[in-house]
Structure formats: C-alpha cells, structure tokens
Amino acid sequence: MAKSLRSKWKRKMRAEKRKKVAPKELARLKQALSLDKKGEAAMTDIQEIATVVPADKIKKAKDVDMGELEGDDGKMDLDGKRNKKTLLDENGQYPAWMNQRQAKKLKGKRISKKGSQGGKKKKGIAW
Incomplete structure (x- = not known):
C-alpha cells in the first residue's frame, strides 16, 4: 500500500525531520554515554530520570543468575490448574x-466426543 501522495509526503517530511534532529540527538547520546568531556554533569541529569548502575555490578549479577539457572530443569512456570488437552482452567475459561475461533473449534471437539460416547447415532441417509 503506502503509495499515495500523502504517504510519500509524510515519509519525506519524517526524513527531513530526522536529518534536522540527528545532530542534537547524537550530542545528547554522547553526553549520556559520557564520551563527551563533561560526562559527569550528564550523569547527574540521567540519574534523575533512570537508575545508573556500573557495568561491573551488572556482570557480577549476571554470573550469579547463571549459577542459579544451572539447577533449574528449564521448564516454564505455567498455570498448573489448566488442562493440557482442552486448555481449560478450573473455571472453564480458555x-x-x-482467539474466539480457536476456542470454538476446541469446544466443538469436546462436545462431539461427549456426544459419541452417549451412544446416539447420527441421522443420515437410511440406505
């Protein structure tokens, strides 16, 4: 789609805006990463917005987390009260x-199995 004159114009204007804003954004990024000479002042500004954690602490925490995962068997924590075959929980909810189409399909399968166990024959052509 997106071939109309309006969308082409919008795309062109977004590109122009990107060109215009790019130098400011780059300067702000450098300042945030303290690649600039006045990186310390930037860090105080950033600390108001987000929590700044040194890289070595993150690496140590990552090593500890990996050690904990080795003992785990790798299974996800799922709702244990859900039937694996019908996907219904204890309240009968999917x-x-x-989506509704999948739920309707599963419900149809469930009901047809119940009906076949009842011993009722399906109506059809007699011969």
Missing part, C-alpha cells in the same frame, strides 16, 4: 491469548 487462556487470554486464545
């Missing part, structure tokens, strides 16, 4: 990620 998961939030499932």
Whole structure:
C-alpha cells in the first residue's frame, strides 16, 4: 500500500525531520554515554530520570543468575490448574491469548466426543 501522495509526503517530511534532529540527538547520546568531556554533569541529569548502575555490578549479577539457572530443569512456570488437552482452567475459561475461533473449534471437539460416547447415532441417509 503506502503509495499515495500523502504517504510519500509524510515519509519525506519524517526524513527531513530526522536529518534536522540527528545532530542534537547524537550530542545528547554522547553526553549520556559520557564520551563527551563533561560526562559527569550528564550523569547527574540521567540519574534523575533512570537508575545508573556500573557495568561491573551488572556482570557480577549476571554470573550469579547463571549459577542459579544451572539447577533449574528449564521448564516454564505455567498455570498448573489448566488442562493440557482442552486448555481449560478450573473455571472453564480458555487462556487470554486464545482467539474466539480457536476456542470454538476446541469446544466443538469436546462436545462431539461427549456426544459419541452417549451412544446416539447420527441421522443420515437410511440406505
């Protein structure tokens, strides 16, 4: 799609704006990463917005986390009260990620299995 004159114009103007804003953004990024000479002043500004953690602390924490994962068997923490076959929970609800079409399909399968166990024959052509 996106071939109309309006979308072409919008794309062109966004590109122009990117060119215009790029130098300011680059300067701000350098200042934030303290590549600039006045990096210390930038860090105080950044600390008001976000928490600044030194890299060595992150590396140490990462090593500790990896040690904890080695003992784990790698399974996800799922809701244990959900039936794996029908995907229904204890209240008869399907998961939030499932769309209505999938739920209807599973419900149809469940009901058809119940009906076939009842011993009722399906109506059809007699011969």
